[in-house]
Amino acid sequence: MLNIGAHLSASKGFLHMGKEAVSINANTFQFFTRNPRGFKAKDIDMKDIERFLEYIQDKGFAPIVAHAPYTLNPCSADKHIRELAQMIMEDDLKRMELIPHSYYNLHPGSHVKQGVDIGTNYIVDLLNKILYPQQTTTILLETMAGKGSEIGRSFEEIKAILSRVELSDKVGVCLDTCHVNDGGYDIVKDLDGVLTDFDRVIGLDNLKAIHLNDSKNPLESHKDRHETIGNGYIGLTAITNIINHPQLRHLPFLLETPNDIQGYAKEIELLKGLYKE
Numbered sequence: 001m002l003n004i005g006a007h008l009s010a011s012k013g014f015l016h017m018g019k020e021a022v023s024i025n026a027n028t029f030q031f032f033t034r035n036p037r038g039f040k041a042k043d044i045d046m047k048d049i050e051r052f053l054e055y056i057q058d059k060g061f062a063p064i065v066a067h068a069p070y071t072l073n074p075c076s077a078d079k080h081i082r083e084l085a086q087m088i089m090e091d092d093l094k095r096m097e098l099i100p101h102s103y104y105n106l107h108p109g110s111h112v113k114q115g116v117d118i119g120t121n122y123i124v125d126l127l128n129k130i131l132y133p134q135q136t137t138t139i140l141l142e143t144m145a146g147k148g149s150e151i152g153r154s155f156e157e158i159k160a161i162l163s164r165v166e167l168s169d170k171v172g173v174c175l176d177t178c179h180v181n182d183g184g185y186d187i188v189k190d191l192d193g194v195l196t197d198f199d200r201v202i203g204l205d206n207l208k209a210i211h212l213n214d215s216k217n218p219l220e221s222h223k224d225r226h227e228t229i230g231n232g233y234i235g236l237t238a239i240t241n242i243i244n245h246p247q248l249r250h251l252p253f254l255l256e257t258p259n260d261i262q263g264y265a266k267e268i269e270l271l272k273g274l275y276k277e
């Protein structure tokens with residue numbers, strides 16, 4: 001069975017997202033934990049969470065994915081910006097425990113002019129401060145397109161973070177197909193080669209989820225503009241190979257394509273038809 005979902009709006013709560021996911025034939029979803037501007041989170045509604053957990057109980061859901069605000073920068077040279085990132089991530093992790101065994105996806109951050117090594121030290125320090133042994137949430141570091149000074153543009157940069165996190169079983173990786181294409185990994189012509197490289201550098205057992213997006217830009221463009229499935233530089237053949245690949249086919253695939261809910265429903269139907277049961 002293809003585990004698939006889409007990025008949904010969290011404004012109407014968890015039960016609403018669960019129902020919306022089921023209505024488009026999905027068995028997972030992603031959402032932003034809070035408004036990226038202002039960083040404000042909604043009050044916790046325990047009734048909504050209870051109803052959601054009850055609703056999905058018998059529906060074979062894969063873990064859901066919370067996405068940290070992308071405006072956070074845990075690698076900033078500014079201490080206050082790093083402290084804000086820490087505060088928000090700590091609060092998000094506390095909230096995520098209300099829906100146990102979920103994923104918390106985050107962008108490692110941008111080093112701006114400090115260089116990758118200093119930026120990496122900051123994100124490693126932050127993760128070592130906020131992770132704790134009892135948590136059931138797994139943090140996923142997202143592979144990035146390498147726009148500006150983004151850290152995580154190569155598998156080596158992701159590994160440099162992972163290898164220094166003390167509670168290593170609390171951290172994994174989310175591979176974004178648009179980002180790796182834009183970052184220079186040729187998943188169109190050489191998917192096997194890219195996965196071999198991922199396995200050698202990071203280890204495929206650390207890969208926990210896929211952001212399934214086409215790209216508006218060619219290989220190694222370092223742009224990060226998502227396209228609808230089959231209509232970009234990655235294309236439907238490569239995407240079919242990705243969802244069916246023996247080393248990927250069991251993972252949850254999350255669509256972050258420019259779509260409304262009907263558009264997501266159509267893409268999910270298309271992808272389910274291309275998935276070899």
Ligand code: FE
Pocket residue numbers: 067070107142
């Ligand atoms: Fe992201």
Ligand code: FE
Pocket residue numbers: 142176211256
């Ligand atoms: Fe993504």
Ligand code: ZN
Pocket residue numbers: 176178179224225226
């Ligand atoms: Zn992106």
